[in-house]
Amino acid sequence: MAERSDCMCPCSCLRKKNKVKDEDLPVPVAIKITKRLCDEDDELSEVEPDAVPSEVRDWLALTFTRSMSNIKRRGEEKPKFKSVAHAIRAGIMVDRIYRRLSSSTGLHVPPHVLLLLKHLDEWGFDVFAVNDAADNHSLKFVGYELLQKYDIIAKYKINSTVLDTFLLNLEIGYSKYKNPYHNLLHGADVAQSVHVILNQSKLVHWLTDIEIFATIIAALIHDYEHTGTTNNFHIMTGSEVALLYNDRAVLENYHISASFRMMKNDDSNILSNLSREEFKEFRNLVIDMVLATDMSFHFQQIKNLKGLLSMPESIDKAKALSMVLHCADIGHPAKEWNLHYKWTNQLLEEFFRQGDREKELGLPFSPLCDRSGVLVAESQIGFIDFIVDPSFQVMSDMLEKIVSNLLKEQRSGSATSINEDPAYDVKKDKSTSTTSLHSSSGSSRSSTPKLLGSDGKFEFLKPWLDHLVKNKQIWKERAAKDAEERKKKEAKGENTNNNNSDTSSKTSDVKTNDSQANSPIPLNPSGK
Numbered sequence: 013m014a015e016r017s018d019c020m021c022p023c024s025c026l027r028k029k030n031k032v033k034d035e036d037l038p039v040p041v042a043i044k045i046t047k048r049l050c051d052e053d054d055e056l057s058e059v060e061p062d063a064v065p066s067e068v069r070d071w072l073a074l075t076f077t078r079s080m081s082n083i084k085r086r087g088e089e090k091p092k093f094k095s096v097a098h099a100i101r102a103g104i105m106v107d108r109i110y111r112r113l114s115s116s117t118g119l120h121v122p123p124h125v126l127l128l129l130k131h132l133d134e135w136g137f138d139v140f141a142v143n144d145a146a147d148n149h150s151l152k153f154v155g156y157e158l159l160q161k162y163d164i165i166a167k168y169k170i171n172s173t174v175l176d177t178f179l180l181n182l183e184i185g186y187s188k189y190k191n192p193y194h195n196l197l198h199g200a201d202v203a204q205s206v207h208v209i210l211n212q213s214k215l216v217h218w219l220t221d222i223e224i225f226a227t228i229i230a231a232l233i234h235d236y237e238h239t240g241t242t243n244n245f246h247i248m249t250g251s252e253v254a255l256l257y258n259d260r261a262v263l264e265n266y267h268i269s270a271s272f273r274m275m276k277n278d279d280s281n282i283l284s285n286l287s288r289e290e291f292k293e294f295r296n297l298v299i300d301m302v303l304a305t306d307m308s309f310h311f312q313q314i315k316n317l318k319g320l321l322s323m324p325e326s327i328d329k330a331k332a333l334s335m336v337l338h339c340a341d342i343g344h345p346a347k348e349w350n351l352h353y354k355w356t357n358q359l360l361e362e363f364f365r366q367g368d369r370e371k372e373l374g375l376p377f378s379p380l381c382d383r384s385g386v387l388v389a390e391s392q393i394g395f396i397d398f399i400v401d402p403s404f405q406v407m408s409d410m411l412e413k414i415v416s417n418l419l420k421e422q423r424s425g426s427a428t429s430i431n432e433d434p435a436y437d438v439k440k441d442k443s444t445s446t447t448s449l450h451s452s453s454g455s456s457r458s459s460t461p462k463l464l465g466s467d468g469k470f471e472f473l474k475p476w477l478d479h480l481v482k483n484k485q486i487w488k489e490r491a492a493k494d495a496e497e498r499k500k501k502e503a504k505g506e507n508t509n510n511n512n513s514d515t516s517s518k519t520s521d522v523k524t525n526d527s528q529a530n531s532p533i534p535l536n537p538s539g540k
């Protein structure tokens with residue numbers, strides 16, 4: 013069949029731009045793609061045809077649009093002390109915190125875990141290190157610390173044993189399928205990232221306690237009992253959950269439902285002291301936020317938000333918080349390279365395991381799931397360029413708009429939410445960190461540090477933007493190296509077989525030394 017470079021519809025859809033061949037696709041899928049992509053009113057059509065390889069485009073279409081969805085390892089990182097005196101001082105400090113924490117809550121947080129949890133407010137927080145130190149209980153400790161930091165445990169009278177059981181159950185659920193990526197570290201990491209975004213941007217001052225509570229829990233549960241396979245895999249295999257949720261946001265619906273079911277048990281019901289209204293608000297928010305982590309809503313979500321940003325009205329809280337959670341969920345490319353690189357490896361290994369199952373079942377490989385060859389660097393560049401970077405840009409604009417409006421309202425006297433007084437009372441918090449955001453009345457967070465710059469503009473630090481640029485640059489260098497090696501092999505007459513050449517970011521190169529066990533991408537000492 014001749015290649016069809018043009019789709020029959022008047023729009024400039026992906027199919028037209030990308031010259032997808034019908035014969036490359038199973039027939040019903042081809043028809044569906046043509047129809048859906050032509051209907052698709054999203055930004056994927058803006059992706060330049062030559063900007064990314066075809067596999068990356070397929071993956072973008074499959075994952076981020078509704079087009080097909082309806083069919084001791086870190087032992088070397090020990091704390092370094094400049095001097096014995098420093099070590100002793102640090103030891104005394106940790107011991108004090110430890111005693112305070114243990115006596116007030118009964119939660120046993122080992123001192124070496126506490127030391128790492130002191131970085132909980134930072135974008136560079138290393139959840140892998142915490143997990144190693146915490147004997148695979150990072151979610152429990154991170155979850156506990158976050159709730160404690162915002163005074164949620166006291167405010168909603170959460171029994172400490174119940175909280176402990178809830179967090180342990182979450183960890184058990186995340187460990188059910190032994191996923192390399194969608195495991196308890198990811199749950200902990202996303203919750204911690206949400207926390208940093210809320211604080212860095214001061215958005216937290218706009219929120220009530222119940223909204224903060226819902227946001228932390230939504231982040232913690234957002235991939236609960238993840239099967240390690242994609243929504244599309246569930247749909248294609250007609251799994252129980254796909255049948256249950258009629259192929260719509262299959263996993264996301266499941267994560268929410270399974271979590272609320274778990275919380276119905278008395279021994280893990282952290283919501284038992286919420287009033288009827290509080291429970292209703294909490295549940296609605298959690299449902300909205302977790303459903304919005306379905307990647308097939310991505311482009312629509314960005315588009316809607318851009319539309320809202322161009323209007324004077326303020327942005328709906330559920331929408332804003334959903335965007336924050338979505339960004340945290342896809343946020344590892346905006347973290348330090350070493351963290352991003354680890355997550356990339358784990359995710360690819362999970363994709364490949366799905367590919368192995370697809371092979372066994374006689375199904376075509378999903379994009380990025382064939383372990384015999386994936387253009388890792390190129391796909392990561394595509395992911396950063398088309399998904400992560402635009403998301404973080406829009407989220408940052410949204411955060412600035414919301415907080416600026418809040419400040420304006422406050423100046424005009426119509427709001428009391430944000431205190432610009434530099435003598436702001438930074439409350440010593442009840443957890444391990446030095447400071448927490450002050451909650452004076454129990455409604456919204458009412459005291460903040462000085463927010464406006466000398467030019468009268470509200471701006472906040474966005475560490476994620478720098479990392480995105482740096483990480484993309486590293487992937488670009490790797491992609492160029494890969495292409496070079498492919499060329500050399502071709503010249504030697506070796507079979508490079510499209511994606512299957514043996515290059516540094518190719519999956520066939522799995523090394524088995526300690527730091528690279530289960531790692532699809534070999535890591536050289538510089539991390540590049």
Ligand SMILES: Nc1nc2c(ncn2[C@@H]2O[C@H](COP(=O)(O)O)[C@@H](O)[C@H]2O)c(=O)[nH]1
Binds near residue numbers: 075307391
């Ligand atoms: N190609 C890549 N896709 C990624 C990467 N990190 C995340 N993702 C995609 O986003 C979703 C996140 O949603 P989740 O709820 O499943 O965590 C994930 O499933 C991938 O589809 C990445 O580095 N590269």
Ligand SMILES: [Mg+2]
Binds near residue numbers: 263305
């Ligand atoms: Mg998910």
Ligand SMILES: [Zn+2]
Binds near residue numbers: 341
């Ligand atoms: Zn996730």
